[in-house]
Amino acid sequence: MKIYMAPMEGPTGFVFRRTYNKYFGGIDRYFTPFVTGLNLGAKEKKDICPENNPGMDVATQILTRQVDEFLSVANYIHKEYGYERININLGCPSGTVVARKRGSGFLLVPEELDNFLYEIFEKSPIKISIKTRIGVESEDEWERLLEIYEKYPLDELIIHPRLRTDFYKNDIHHECFKKAYESSKHSLCYNGDINTVEDFIEIKKRYPNINAIMIGRGLLRNPFLVEEIRQVMENDILHGKENVIKKSGKNRESCDVKTEVHLTGNERLRAFLKELENGYLDSMPDGEKNTLAKMKELWVYLGEVRPEHKKALKEVKKAKDLDEYHAAISSILI
Template identity: 45%
Template sequence: MKLYLAPMEGITTYIYRNAYARYFGGIDKYFTPFIASKKMNRRELNEILPEHNAGIVVVPQILTNRADEFLQITEKIAEYGYETVNLNLGCPSGTVTSRKRGAGFLSVPDALDSFLYEIYDKSPLKISIKTRIGMESLDEWEHILSIYQKYPIEELIIHPRLQKELYKFTPHKEAYLTAAKMLPEIPLCYNGDITSERSLQALLAVSPQTSCVMMGRGILRNPSLTAQLKKSDSQTRCTKDTLKAFHNEIFDNYAAQMAGETPTLFKMKDLWTYLSESFQESDKYLKKIRKASGYAEYKLAVNTLFRECELK
């Protein structure tokens, strides 16, 4: 089973990816959060610089609905030695979909088809796609797949939810099976709610051929998840010392990179929304972390949590 780390805007940054690879590892492919500006701003460039991604396999992700922009960004990415880029057809956020980007692009299949024709014709790099299964209705999926059938998609990562479902309800595993039937030549990767050995087994019960899964929130909540899935043993978990060293490395690198305490704490608090779930009864400790207004207060709150809370 190949395991991928999902792109998560603002969270799975190169700083997170490097720390994850050093303390946990086991990830076959990492994806950058989406790049959306054709000139590529400093933050986006930082994500793809080879020196920020040494020793790990990384695929840069692009979010746009304009073929000229996609090709412009791809050409820049090619200069850094990448072989593949990933197209985001999954982002469900209103500001993105209202402009027919991300999952919103799925609502205009003819325009999507023309876009794909042009990028697959002209791109200097291979293109993989990360997709939802429609906007409003499950009936959209087969038509979307009939469009994907026409292109040499390097890999299709499927998060089988509709845009309107956001991150709620249960993923439609049967839609993944439909894709496997309709696109037998294209390597598929399953994404959505794989958070434990049990959820992976539930997926395999429905889709025994699955050979690749991408995980996002599951890994953020429980960084030992990759090791647990690779060893088929839910008891495999890291020590508090490892988790603390992992946290400290992320904190130190954000502190060195960001302009001041507030933006660094903002990043760390976002991470704690997930990481706190590694611990038993961590609610009141998480509140203290969220309240911290400077490094001293933050470190005190984090150290208290590490000292007083047991891992789940």
């Protein structure tokens, strides 16, 4: 079973991905936050280009309902960067995106989606995977969507089993994922609410033969989560329980370029955060202000699993510059 890092507009740009890969690793494939439009902008190129994603398997994600936009980006990343796959975002729940029938809004017009997929599968120079929700407002929409997805030779079907109206909350619709698990010919990836090792074990029990899991907020809250999950996988191999999981050992070696895993606990987290901060300072205009905002954004997630540091977390939130921020986190990561 492979492990993917979810695309997250904001937190998981290239500086985060490459620093995470160096300090924690264990990720078989990284997905870029979505790109849009006919041509990639400078910021998008910087995020996607192989030089900024060294030693990592990266899939570019696109948000579109236009065949020409899709083909323009797919051709560009194939020719310029040598990428062999692209992922389509059919999950974004944001109001403005949905209003333009993109992201999860594209699920509102299944016939148009079907036509779009028909055309791009005819013409795409590279493999196509889909990351989808199960519908917009009702579980009843899923059957039709699944029927459409079954018609095409997808590289992989990544399912976040929530409706658009659930946004990132509410219970997971396991019945819908199960329907795909039992009937789909596609290689499946499960995504949603894997925040602890126990969550992973539960998913593995429910869906032992899926190809991959994708983790987003869980690894922002606890960057050690993937390592903890890998340990469970390795124990299963040792005890001969899981032949599917054995495959992941090989995949892992190929993506395993991390160099700092010998550091333990808070020592590693501190070194990771420092390098992340330096990476942001180097890569963004108006370095300090934007860097502070990025570090605070990450601390919203790190803070969720550190409620005992309420006061210091408030100081992080209030910090006006990097010195104040360093002072605030020093009492958390002792």
